[in-house]
Amino acid sequence: MQKKKKNKKSTANKKYIFVVGGVMSGVGKGVTTSSIARIMQSRGLRVTAIKVDPYINVDAGTMNPTEHGECFVLGDGDETDQDMGNYERFLDTNLSRMNYMTTGRVYQSVIEKERNLEYEGKCVQVVPHIPREIIARIEKAADAANAEVTVIEVGGTVGEYENILFLEAARMMKQKAPEDVMTVLVSYVPMPHKIGEMKTKPTQHASRTLNSAGLQADVIVARSEVPMDVVRKEKIAQFCSVASERVISAPDVESIYHVPLNFEKDNLSDNILSILGLKARGRDMKAWESFTKKVETAKKSVKIAIVGKYFATGDFVLSDAYISVIEAIKHAAYEKGLRPEISWIDSAVYEKNKRKLQELKKFNGVVVPGGFGTRGIEGKILVAMYCREKKIPYFGLCYGMQIAVVEYARNVLKLKDAHTVEMKAKPTHRIIDIMPEQRETIADGNYGGSMRLGNYEAVLTKDSLAQKAYKSKKITERHRHRYEVNPDYVEQLKKAGLHFSGQSPDKKLMEILELSQKEHPFYVGTQFHPELLSRPLSPHPLFLSFMNVLKKMKK
Ligand code: GLN
Numbered sequence: 001m002q003k004k005k006k007n008k009k010s011t012a013n014k015k016y017i018f019v020v021g022g023v024m025s026g027v028g029k030g031v032t033t034s035s036i037a038r039i040m041q042s043r044g045l046r047v048t049a050i051k052v053d054p055y056i057n058v059d060a061g062t063m064n065p066t067e068h069g070e071c072f073v074l075g076d077g078d079e080t081d082q083d084m085g086n087y088e089r090f091l092d093t094n095l096s097r098m099n100y101m102t103t104g105r106v107y108q109s110v111i112e113k114e115r116n117l118e119y120e121g122k123c124v125q126v127v128p129h130i131p132r133e134i135i136a137r138i139e140k141a142a143d144a145a146n147a148e149v150t151v152i153e154v155g156g157t158v159g160e161y162e163n164i165l166f167l168e169a170a171r172m173m174k175q176k177a178p179e180d181v182m183t184v185l186v187s188y189v190p191m192p193h194k195i196g197e198m199k200t201k202p203t204q205h206a207s208r209t210l211n212s213a214g215l216q217a218d219v220i221v222a223r224s225e226v227p228m229d230v231v232r233k234e235k236i237a238q239f240c241s242v243a244s245e246r247v248i249s250a251p252d253v254e255s256i257y258h259v260p261l262n263f264e265k266d267n268l269s270d271n272i273l274s275i276l277g278l279k280a281r282g283r284d285m286k287a288w289e290s291f292t293k294k295v296e297t298a299k300k301s302v303k304i305a306i307v308g309k310y311f312a313t314g315d316f317v318l319s320d321a322y323i324s325v326i327e328a329i330k331h332a333a334y335e336k337g338l339r340p341e342i343s344w345i346d347s348a349v350y351e352k353n354k355r356k357l358q359e360l361k362k363f364n365g366v367v368v369p370g371g372f373g374t375r376g377i378e379g380k381i382l383v384a385m386y387c388r389e390k391k392i393p394y395f396g397l398c399y400g401m402q403i404a405v406v407e408y409a410r411n412v413l414k415l416k417d418a419h420t421v422e423m424k425a426k427p428t429h430r431i432i433d434i435m436p437e438q439r440e441t442i443a444d445g446n447y448g449g450s451m452r453l454g455n456y457e458a459v460l461t462k463d464s465l466a467q468k469a470y471k472s473k474k475i476t477e478r479h480r481h482r483y484e485v486n487p488d489y490v491e492q493l494k495k496a497g498l499h500f501s502g503q504s505p506d507k508k509l510m511e512i513l514e515l516s517q518k519e520h521p522f523y524v525g526t527q528f529h530p531e532l533l534s535r536p537l538s539p540h541p542l543f544l545s546f547m548n549v550l551k552k553m554k555k
Pocket of ligand 1: 369371373398400422480481
């Protein structure tokens with residue numbers, strides 16, 4: 001009797017949707033996964049999402065942001081892929097390290113288990129032990145979230161070597177419970193301008209490649225520039241063995257937030273419900289729809305410069321490195337009825353030519369986001385100085401806060417050779433320093449273990465800009481940094497007008513800085529990353545307060 005009950009709990013109602021990509025990378029698997037999760041959630045179901053990264057890296061913390069975009073930090077401190085940010089933003093929920101896996105992470109646990117004799121003397125093999133570990137991880141994440149539907153995005157494109165074991169895991173799950181597992185193929189349908197017609201052949205090939213991994217797409221999301229017509233849908237249906245109503249047209253749309261609504265035009269959630277034998281508990285996209293209305297109706301523009309350093313790759317500009325910052329700006333701007341016009345500026349240009357700083361006057365506000373290392377940092381310091389002196393609204397995130405403190409120490413306290421030890425090992429004034437406990441870890445060569453990661457609390461000063469923005473005395477925000485404001489200089493800085501309005505509960509660490517609004521319309525820096533917690537339906541309080549000031553100043 002007892003045994004039966006246990007079985008019921010672990011298998012009942014758990015459904016899995018694998019999202020895989022075909023034809024090429026960058027077709028929008030992340031947004032598709034997030035959107036599927038959102039529309040299923042809107043049908044009253046409990047939903048979670050998992051990202052699978054086929055890299056050997058154990059986490060995204062060791063990947064170059066110029067190549068892979070930002071590293072998205074979760075509340076528990078896990079350093080993950082930026083798609084996780086989209087899942088959190090679309091589902092309006094906090095995910096955990098269980099929702100993220102890489103090849104490195106999977107192999108690491110299999111090897112650890114082997115060393116611990118957990119395989120009881122068996123020969124441990126790539127197949128089936130690796131897919132089994134993947135399945136165990138998927139099921140664990142679904143259980144932890146008590147999810148009825150788990151959407152799993154498999155990174156990479158079908159046909160590569162790298163993700164094949166994840167596809168094998170999907171196949172094994174499907175074989176075991178055919179009614180509970182389905183596959184969505186996100187494909188690209190090009191429309192070469194000279195030909196003037198959508199071409200379905202690459203999708204047909206992708207579908208066949210998926211078949212060779214033992215999987216059959218139940219739904220094909222066809223990405224294209226323009227909506228797909230019935231003729232093309234039927235062609236894909238016929239050649240890829242998918243019902244034509246399950247070929248979903250996914251044209252380019254105004255914003256990523258329009259994608260779930262667009263999917264529903266082709267009845268995607270109904271299709272998924274019927275494939276998985278699920279019953280909806282209603283349909284509620286009202287809040288989401290009203291947000292997309294705000295996107296459509298925001299007319300007045302607000303010009304914002306993001307001065308960073310991870311933009312250039314060859315001849316292309318990659319703004320992906322700051323995707324959460326961009327989204328946080330958008331959420332707040334739309335909330336205030338403004339249309340954000342964002343410009344990306346490489347801070348290094350100001351190091352070569354200080355006069356160029358004048359261009360910052362064109363903007364309503366400047367954001368200096370996080371970063372690591374030495375390149376472009378003197379340029380960022382100049383930006384902090386210029387914005388302070390010219391009273392241009394300034395919002396510094398993490399490194400953007402640290403360099404604002406360095407700037408203040410140099411130019412207001414007149415401490416020559418004030419610096420962060422990240423830039424200079426032994427400056428006269430170690431304004432941004434490493435904390436003693438972390439120094440030891442780094443001395444041992446253990447850089448990975450030396451960061452302050454994930455959620456930490458801060459207490460806010462009464463009547464400060466920060467406290468008014470949050471409307472609360474205590475906050476929790478996500479961190480990712482190694483260095484801190486040196487407590488030895490806090491008193492001097494405070495006397496000179498730089499206020500630390502957010503501090504760790506033990507008052508040792510400075511979490512937020514601000515200038516009095518009598519001195520400057522908006523000069524704020526945070527040691528944490530507020531952008532990671534901004535959601536379309538609940539923009540971040542500090543971004544809102546930044547946007548509020550920009551709106552008022554425009555008038
Ligand atoms: N490089 C700085 C530090 O490690 C800031 C980190 C960041 O901006 N995320 O402290």
